[in-house]
Amino acid sequence: MHFLKIAISIAAINILTACQTPPESGQDEQVAANLMQQAKDSTLAFEIVESLTVEVGPRMAGSPEDVKAVNWAMDKLQQLGFNRIYKEPVQVPVWHRGEAKAQVISPYPQNLVITALGGSVATPTQGITAEIVRFDSLAQLKQANPDLISNKIVFIDHATEKSIDGHGYGETVAGRSKGAIEAAKKGAVAVLIRSIGTDHDRMAHTGMMRYSDNVEKIPAAALSIPDANQLNLMLKRSPSINVKLEMSPSTLSDATSYNVIAEVTGSSLADEIVLIGAHLDSWDQGTGAIDDGAGVAIVTAAAKLILDLPQPPKRTIRVVLYAAEEIGLVGGKAYAKAHQHELAKHYIAAESDFGAGKIYQIDVNVAEVAFKPTQQWLSPMTENNIVLGNNQANGGPDVSMLPKQGVPVASLRQDGTDYFDYHHTPNDTLDKIAPKALAQNVAAYAQFAYLMAQSEINLRPIQPETK
Amino acid sequence: MHFLKIAISIAAINILTACQTPPESGQDEQVAANLMQQAKDSTLAFEIVESLTVEVGPRMAGSPEDVKAVNWAMDKLQQLGFNRIYKEPVQVPVWHRGEAKAQVISPYPQNLVITALGGSVATPTQGITAEIVRFDSLAQLKQANPDLISNKIVFIDHATEKSIDGHGYGETVAGRSKGAIEAAKKGAVAVLIRSIGTDHDRMAHTGMMRYSDNVEKIPAAALSIPDANQLNLMLKRSPSINVKLEMSPSTLSDATSYNVIAEVTGSSLADEIVLIGAHLDSWDQGTGAIDDGAGVAIVTAAAKLILDLPQPPKRTIRVVLYAAEEIGLVGGKAYAKAHQHELAKHYIAAESDFGAGKIYQIDVNVAEVAFKPTQQWLSPMTENNIVLGNNQANGGPDVSMLPKQGVPVASLRQDGTDYFDYHHTPNDTLDKIAPKALAQNVAAYAQFAYLMAQSEINLRPIQPETK
Numbered sequence: 001m002h003f004l005k006i007a008i009s010i011a012a013i014n015i016l017t018a019c020q021t022p023p024e025s026g027q028d029e030q031v032a033a034n035l036m037q038q039a040k041d042s043t044l045a046f047e048i049v050e051s052l053t054v055e056v057g058p059r060m061a062g063s064p065e066d067v068k069a070v071n072w073a074m075d076k077l078q079q080l081g082f083n084r085i086y087k088e089p090v091q092v093p094v095w096h097r098g099e100a101k102a103q104v105i106s107p108y109p110q111n112l113v114i115t116a117l118g119g120s121v122a123t124p125t126q127g128i129t130a131e132i133v134r135f136d137s138l139a140q141l142k143q144a145n146p147d148l149i150s151n152k153i154v155f156i157d158h159a160t161e162k163s164i165d166g167h168g169y170g171e172t173v174a175g176r177s178k179g180a181i182e183a184a185k186k187g188a189v190a191v192l193i194r195s196i197g198t199d200h201d202r203m204a205h206t207g208m209m210r211y212s213d214n215v216e217k218i219p220a221a222a223l224s225i226p227d228a229n230q231l232n233l234m235l236k237r238s239p240s241i242n243v244k245l246e247m248s249p250s251t252l253s254d255a256t257s258y259n260v261i262a263e264v265t266g267s268s269l270a271d272e273i274v275l276i277g278a279h280l281d282s283w284d285q286g287t288g289a290i291d292d293g294a295g296v297a298i299v300t301a302a303a304k305l306i307l308d309l310p311q312p313p314k315r316t317i318r319v320v321l322y323a324a325e326e327i328g329l330v331g332g333k334a335y336a337k338a339h340q341h342e343l344a345k346h347y348i349a350a351e352s353d354f355g356a357g358k359i360y361q362i363d364v365n366v367a368e369v370a371f372k373p374t375q376q377w378l379s380p381m382t383e384n385n386i387v388l389g390n391n392q393a394n395g396g397p398d399v400s401m402l403p404k405q406g407v408p409v410a411s412l413r414q415d416g417t418d419y420f421d422y423h424h425t426p427n428d429t430l431d432k433i434a435p436k437a438l439a440q441n442v443a444a445y446a447q448f449a450y451l452m453a454q455s456e457i458n459l460r461p462i463q464p465e466t467k
Numbered sequence: 468m469h470f471l472k473i474a475i476s477i478a479a480i481n482i483l484t485a486c487q488t489p490p491e492s493g494q495d496e497q498v499a500a501n502l503m504q505q506a507k508d509s510t511l512a513f514e515i516v517e518s519l520t521v522e523v524g525p526r527m528a529g530s531p532e533d534v535k536a537v538n539w540a541m542d543k544l545q546q547l548g549f550n551r552i553y554k555e556p557v558q559v560p561v562w563h564r565g566e567a568k569a570q571v572i573s574p575y576p577q578n579l580v581i582t583a584l585g586g587s588v589a590t591p592t593q594g595i596t597a598e599i600v601r602f603d604s605l606a607q608l609k610q611a612n613p614d615l616i617s618n619k620i621v622f623i624d625h626a627t628e629k630s631i632d633g634h635g636y637g638e639t640v641a642g643r644s645k646g647a648i649e650a651a652k653k654g655a656v657a658v659l660i661r662s663i664g665t666d667h668d669r670m671a672h673t674g675m676m677r678y679s680d681n682v683e684k685i686p687a688a689a690l691s692i693p694d695a696n697q698l699n700l701m702l703k704r705s706p707s708i709n710v711k712l713e714m715s716p717s718t719l720s721d722a723t724s725y726n727v728i729a730e731v732t733g734s735s736l737a738d739e740i741v742l743i744g745a746h747l748d749s750w751d752q753g754t755g756a757i758d759d760g761a762g763v764a765i766v767t768a769a770a771k772l773i774l775d776l777p778q779p780p781k782r783t784i785r786v787v788l789y790a791a792e793e794i795g796l797v798g799g800k801a802y803a804k805a806h807q808h809e810l811a812k813h814y815i816a817a818e819s820d821f822g823a824g825k826i827y828q829i830d831v832n833v834a835e836v837a838f839k840p841t842q843q844w845l846s847p848m849t850e851n852n853i854v855l856g857n858n859q860a861n862g863g864p865d866v867s868m869l870p871k872q873g874v875p876v877a878s879l880r881q882d883g884t885d886y887f888d889y890h891h892t893p894n895d896t897l898d899k900i901a902p903k904a905l906a907q908n909v910a911a912y913a914q915f916a917y918l919m920a921q922s923e924i925n926l927r928p929i930q931p932e933t934k
Contacts, residue, residue, distance in 0.1 A: 053697075057576075058578075108522050108524065110523075110525060110532075201894055202753070202894050225898075226896040226898050230521060427669050429669060429693040430693070431696055
C-alpha cells in the first residue's frame with residue numbers, strides 16, 4: 001500500500017514530465033538520428049572485435065589470456081580517447097579445461113565428441129567406464145528410481161529449440177547447471193548432456209555447471225548434437241551401451257581479473273550514469289567473437305560515437321567491460337558491490353551479450369508510470385527497425401542484479417536465431433559476425449545511451465521484481 | 468584410321484539396334500516406373516547407412532574398424548538375400564592419424580584447429596616451430612623464390628568455391644595432394660593448407676596427400692577455414708607469425724582389406740555385368756555417412772529392388788563395395804586388375820560417391836553412335852527429375868580406370884552444393900543425409916541398373932579418353 005501511494009504520486013510527476021516536452025528534444029532527436037547514420041557507416045565495431053579475437057583470441061577468466069584481454073581493453077579505450085579509463089579488481093575462480101575423450105566401448109566401439117562443462121572435476125586417470133542411462137530431461141532424471149542410475153553414466157538428452165529470443169536455452173540449461181548434482185544424488189558416476197545448442201555440428205557446447213557441497217562431485221561433459229543422436233541410435237539397438245570417459249580438467253588457485261571501465265563524462269548531470277556493458281572474458285573453445293567480443297565492440301563503438309559529439313551528453317556514459325561473466329557473473333556481482341554507493345545514481349543500465357544479430361526490440365524495466373514516456377523518448381530507435389517492447393527487461397546477465405537494488409535496466413533484444421548454433425563452441429569465431437548487423441547494434445546502443453543521457457524522465461522506482 | 472572404320476561399321480549396327488525397338492521395351496519401362504516408385508517409398512537405404520554409421524562408425528582402410536565394416540557388409544548383403552556374395556582381398560597401406568596440434572607462438576599466441584593430411588609424416592616429438600609464409604595457391608608456391616620459403620612453414624591459402632558439381636574441389640585439391648612436395652623442394656619444414664572445403668566450421672578437412680621419393684617428406688596438415696582466416700588476419704598485422712606444429716601420425720604395416728561384392732544374377736545375359744559401386748572405407752574423423760555410407764546404401768538398396776522383381780534382369784547386376792578408396796582408389800585398382808579377364812563383359816559401370824544430394828543429371832561414356840540411343844533408353848529416368856546429360860562421364864573414382872580398358876561408364880550427377888561443407892570432417896555424420904534425397908538416388912540407380920541390364924544397345928567401343 002505504501003508503495004502504491006508513492007507510485008501514484010510519482011506517476012503524477014512523471015506524467016507532468018512527459019507532457020513537458022524538453023526544449024532540446026528536437027535537437028536530441030536530430031543528434032540521435034545522426035548517431036544512427038554514423039554508426040551504420042562506421043566499421044569501428046567490427047575493427048574492435050577483429051582486434052580482440054585476432055590479437056588476444058580466447059580469454060578464459062583468470063587465464064594468462066585474460067590478463068592480455070584486460071591490457072588490450074585498457075589500450076584500446078586509451079586509443080579511442082575516452083575521458084576516464086580505469087579497471088577494478090575482481091577475484092575469479094580459475095578452471096582449466098584439460099582434455100576430454102569419450103568412447104563407446106561396447107557394443108559399437110567408436111569415439112564420441114565431448115567437452116567438459118565448466119567447473120567439472122576430472123575423471124580418475126584410468127577414466128570412468130560405465131553403462132549409459134538416458135533421460136529426456138532433468139525433470140525426468142529427478143523423478144527416476146535411483147536403482148536405475150547407481151554406478152551409471154547419466155545421459156540427459158534434452159534438445160534445445162531454436163528461436164529468435166533464445167527461450168529454448170532457458171528451458172534446457174538447467175540440465176547443464178544442475179545435472180551433475182541430481183545425477184550424483186542417485187549414485188551416477190558421471191553425467192553427459194546433449195549440448196545446449198541448436199546446430200548439427202560435431203562440436204560440443206561448454207558452459208558452467210555447479211556442484212552442491214553435500215553431494216558427491218562427478219565429472220560432467222556435453223556431447224555434440226550428432227553424438228547425442230548417435231547415442232540414441234545405439235540405445236535403440238541395445239539397452240546396454242558402455243562408455244569410457246577420460247577428462248582432465250582442473251581447478252586452479254583464484255586469480256585477479258578486472259572490470260575495465262571507460263567513460264564519456266557528462267555535462268550538467270555528470271554524476272548520473274548510463275551504463276552500457278558487455279563482458280570481456282570468453283570461453284576457451286572459440287575466440288569469443290559472438291560471446292562476447294561483439295558486445296564489447298558494440299558498446300565501445302557506441303560510446304565512442306557519443307564521445308565524438310560536439311557537445312557532451314548531460315549524463316555520463318559508462319562502458320563496463322565485465323570480467324568473468326561466463327563462470328558465474330563474477331564481474332557483474334563485483335561491480336554491483338564496488339559501486340553500491342552510487343547505484344542510486346545509475347540512471348539505467350544495459351548489457352550486450354547475445355551475439356551480433358540485429359536488434360529487433362527494446363524492453364525496459366522502469367517505473368510503471370515512466371514506461372510510456374520512456375518509450376516515447378526512445379522512439380527515434382524505431383527508425384533503426386526496433387520495436388518498442390515491454391516493461392519486463394532484465395538488462396542482461398551482468399546487470400541482472402541491479403534491478404533488485406532499484407536500478408532501471410533495458411534489454412536491447414537481438415535476433416538470436418543462430419546464436420545457440422555457435423555459443424560456447426569452437427565455432428564462436430569472427431566469421432559468424434555480419435558487419436551490417438553489428439553496425440545496426442552500434443546504432444541502437446548509441447541512440448539508447450545518448451537519449452537516456454538526455455532524458456528528463458524519472459525512471460524510478462522500478463517495479464517489484466518481474467520474472 | 469583403323470579405329471574410325473570400325474567405329475563406322477559399329478555405328479551402322481547401333482543405328483539398326485536403336486531402330487529395332489525391343490519387344491519388351493514397354494514392359495521394361497513399366498518395370499522401371501515401378502522401381503522408381505518403390506524406391507521412393509522405401510526406407511531401406513536410410514536403414515542401411517544408419518546401420519553402417521551407428522554399428523561400425525568410422526572405418527579407415529586397414530583399421531580394425533575396416534575389418535568390422537567388411538563383416539558388416541557381408542552380413543547385410545546376406546540378410547538381403549543377394550544371389551551371390553563374395554569378397555576379394557586388397558592389400559592396403561595403413562596410416563594412423565594420431566594427434567595434431569598447432570599454436571601461434573608469437574605475436575598472438577593461441578591454438579589453431581588443424582588435422583593431419585592422410586599419409587603425412589609426424590613432426591619430431593618436440594614439434595616444429597617456424598615462421599609462416601603464405602601463398603594464394605599451389606601455382607604461386609611453384610613460382611616462388613626458395614629463399615622466401617627455406618626453413619618456414621608454407622601456408623597454401625586457396626579457397627574452394629561452392630558449386631552444385633563440386634568443380635571448386637578440382638581447382639584446389641592439388642594443393643592438398645602436392646603441397647608437401649612443392650614446399651619441401653624449396654626447403655620448407657612443413658605445409659599447412661586452407662582446408663579444401665566450403666563451410667565456415669572450425670573443423671579441418673583431411674584427405675590424401677603424396678610424397679615424392681626424391682623429395683624430403685615434411686609434415687602436412689589442413690587448417691579449418693576460420694583458422695585459415697585467422698592466420699590471414701594475423702599476417703595483415705604482422706609479417707612474422709610463428710607457429711608450432713605437433714603431429715603424431717604414423718604409417719603402419721600394410722593390411723588386407725576386401726572389396727565386398729554382391730550380385731543379382733542375370734537371366735539370358737548372366738555373364739554380362741552392370742556394375743554399381745560405392746566405397747566401404749571412410750576417413751576417421753566423421754562416421755563416413757555422406758562419404759560414402761550413402762553410396763553403399765544407395766547401390767545396395769537399388770540392387771535389392773531389382774533382386775525382388777518377379778523376373779530377374781537379363782544381365783547380372785553387380786554391387787561392388789570398394790575397399791580403401793580414400794587412400795588412393797586402392798580397391799578400384801585391385802578390382803580392375805582382378806577382373807581383367809572379364810572387363811570385356813562389363814556392360815557399364817557407375818559409382819555413387821558424392822554424398823546424398825539428389826541426382827539431377829546422368830552422363831555416360833559410350834560409343835558416340837550409341838549415345839543418343841542410350842539416352843533414349845534411359846529416358847524413364849527423366850521422370851525422377853534427372854536430365855539426360857553428356858557423353859563425357861568418368862563414372863566415379865573407383866571405376867574411373869575402367870574406360871581406359873574399354874568399359875563404358877555412367878555418372879549419376881548428385882547435387883553436391885553442401886558436400887564439401889562436411890567432406891572429410893568430423894561433421895560427416897548421419898544427420899547430414901536427407902532421407903528423401905537418398906531415396907531419389909536409390910530410384911535413379913535402380914532404374915539405371917535395370918534399364919542397362921535390359922538394354923540391347925552396343926555401347927562399345929567407347930571414345931578415346933576424354934578429359
